[in-house]
Amino acid sequence: MSLATIDIVIILGYILITVLFGLYVSKKASKDLNSYFLGGNEIPWYYLGLSNASGMFDISGTMFAVTIMFVYGIKSAWVPWLWPVWNQVFLFVFLAAWLRRSNVMTGAQWITYRFGKGLGARLSHIIVTVFAVISTLGFMAYFFEGIGKFVVIFFPWDLSFNIGSLLILSEQSYALIIIGITTLYTLKGGMYSVVATEVLQFVIMTISCLVIGYIAFNAVTFEQIDAAVPSNWKNLSFGMNLDMDWTGYIDSVNLKIEEDGFSLFGFLFMMMIFKGIFASLAGPVPSYDMQRILSTKNSVDASKMSALTIVVLSIPRYLMITGFAVLCLVYMGPELQNMGSGFDFETILPEAIQRFVPIGVKGLLLAGLLAAFMGTFAAFVNSAPAYIVNDIYKKYINPNATNKTYIRYSYLSSVLLVLVGVIGGFFASSITSLTIWITSALYGGYAMANVLKWIWWRFNAYGYFWGMLAGLIAATIVPNIFSETIDIYLFPYILLASLIGCFIGVYFTKADDMEVLKHFYKTTKPWGFWKPVYKEILKEDLDFVPNKSFKLDMFNCVIGIIWQMTFVLSPMYLIIKEYNSLYIVLGVMVATTLVLKKTWYDKLNSKSKKNNPVKEIKNNETTLARATQKVS
DSSP: OOSOHHHHHHHHHHHHHHHHHHHHTHHHHTSOHHHHHHGGGOSOHHHHHHHHHHHTOOHHHHHHHHHHHHHHGGGGGTGGGGTTTTHHHHIIIIIHHHHHTTOOSSHHHHHHHHHOSSHHHHHHHHHHHHHHHHHHHHHHHHHHHHHHHHHTTTOOOOOOEEETTEEEOHHHHHHHHHHHHHHHHHHHHHHHHHHHHHHHHHHHHHHHHHHHHHHHHHHOOHHHHHHHSOGGGGOSOOOSSOOOOOTTTOTHHHHHHHHHTOSSHHHHHHHHHHHHHHHHHTOOOTTHHHHHHHHSSSHHHHHHHHHHHHHHHHHHHHHHHHHHHHHHHHHHHHHHHHHTTOOOGGGHHHHHHHHHSOTTHHHHHHHHHHHHHHHHHHHHHHHHHHHHIIIIIIIIIOTTOOHHHHHHHHHHHHHHHHHHHHHHHHTOOOHHHHHHIIIIIIHHHHHHHHHHHHHBTTOOHHHHHHHHHHHHHHHHHHHHHTTTSOGGGGHHHHHHHHHHHHHHHHHTSOOOOHHHHHHHHHHHOOOSBOHHHHHHHHHHOTTOOOOOOHHHHHHHHHHHHHHHHHHHHHHHHHHTTOHHHHHHHHHHHHHHHHHHIIIIIHHHHHHHHHSOGGGSOSOHHHHHHHHHHHHO
16 A cells, blocks of 8 residues: 555545535525625635635646756746746736726626626627636646546555446546545535635645655755756756756656757747736636635735735745655656656656655645645636626526525536536646646637736727637637647737737727726726726816826836745755855845835835725626616
């Protein structure tokens, strides 16, 4: 048996506690849709921040992070820009506040707030719901692929079986069981269950990460690491080429780099910058991250929550990621060299846990990683049904149903989404391929329309619909046409297709109703190209002051990205014992923290005192209805 009895008891005990807690809070969550999906906007921002961090600590993502740390070394700190991880920076600087001021329940409902209630708005409403469902299904397939590869190494029972001529592998059976349990407690508890269990999961994961970091720090010397990796492995800097040769160390890693398509690292970096700007300005995709923002009490809390996520997530996570990577490099390197090309590098994390973590701690760590998986999966199971029930069923099919009926349909849509996502997981080739498709191709179809919606008054509902539709079609077709090209390099083409769709929609249709635009601009207060709307508002309100913080926000975003990187690099340099680099990074961390304290946090608090969050508009739906009634 791979696991000791005490480890199995810890894991099963945690799963039981999680399920029971989800059932316990289900009564509070089932009061109405707002309670179920947003926790009634009662949950403190620091709990939501911990929950958000825990939701990003999933097994598939951690397996991917350990793999790229093993392969690319310190340069792996750049690779998460594929997502991009900057979005948390743009959120805490300005986007979270803009989004929270809408007081809506979902990203699709936000469309009504931005574009009104005409045919174009309804089409946009439907297309963003479709995107939310597609992205959720993609992530569920990604989770399914990761959890199966992870747990099969630890549990000794062979659960493979046949359904006719179809063979269900043991790793797929384990994935089905864990996903089933996670779906159960999420269905009953909604956002209350998700947040409460994720806070518990975050505590467990942080303890586990500190333990793994401590083990790795004491078990591996500077000289051992130096002997196990190529010379360029410890360098953060790079040229146009990766210039990392694993020949004589672990030859098969060179094949892994070639398969990833990361050899031209300088070009990859430029593409990540290009993509990162657009994807971050677009705001969060309609999933769990957006739901956390909409769940906060007010716009100030939304900004604080997004900043806290960066602080609490990176250091413990990268202590564990770097710890496992160096343990495997030093103690498994010769074995992997002898195996040739027969090793699946995506299983480095479970292999490391199996070999290097002591009994008892192994159970705690596995419980934490399973908790992280369950938390992230639960967050998606909670967020996507909000679009189906609130934005399709309630809006277009049965607007007068009881809250109990809406909750029941939320359960049903959750189950159907999980089933379809799991089926997609059966056909996924690898975690890396799913990661790159979701972050590059799918986000490419989302980015352009969702940047323009914030900053350009003339960008109307039809522009949004055709831009999103063109982007989704391109994200589906283009990667299949250029199947030999890594998806990140296809991002500009998908973005261009979406941009063409946006302009076709804008210039072949009239502008949205001015009353709707005035309402949006006055409550959200974005910067950008809003002069005609601003002039109309001045006719009614001479005291209205537009947002003039563009330059300051962009400055804070640059500082914030550097600040965020210090939380990633400091645990890396600590574990590999590069102390000179560590001291430099810590100095930069302190300096950027002081700058953000003065240019962002102090101004955020002054805004909080000047504009009491309690006075923020409580029901934009009602206000918007009044505005559109004037027109009709």
